[in-house]
Amino acid sequence: MNNIDIFNGFAAAFEEAVEDDNWRRLEKYLADDATYFNVGGPDPKSEGRDAVVAFLKTDVANTDRRFDKRALTALSSPVTEGDSLSRQWRTIYSLSETPDLVVEGEARYLFENGLIKEIEEEVTNDSMQKLGEWMKKYGDRLHT
DSSP: OOHHHHHHHHHHHHHHHHHHOOGGGGGGGEEEEEEEEEETSSSOEEESHHHHHHHHHHHHHHTGGGSSEEEEEESSOOEEETTEEEEEEEEEEEOTTSOOEEEEEEEEEEEETTEEEEEEEEEOHHHHHHHHHHHHHHGGGSOO
16 A cells, blocks of 8 residues: 555544544554644644544544534645655534634645654644634534
8 A cells, every 4th residue: 555545544534433433443554653743732742553543532522523513625635755645624614603614724644664653733824813713702602
């Protein structure tokens, strides 16, 4: 498998986990010592496969599941250079009686020996600003 195939498998497994909460399916794509960097986020770094999977599960529970609907879209095809891959993305979060929250960013992956060694997610500055504004106005309406 090449890095794009591994990435596509991981992305599909992630979306399945969002639906059924079976996060263990992500483990086969991650190196034992994988790291996840949430650039500019409140929990900037998770180290080790189990910690990365736990972070992703918690992040979805604390964010995605609190909305009525979430739609993730790729804004670009995966771009590879050596053992690195990057992709631009957009997530639209919908909550009844509020305007949609649109968050955009970039995901960067580093592969080693057919596994994901490092994931780095970075939300755009514009999206961070809009997220803060949305949360101030409507955050108290999110599902608990």
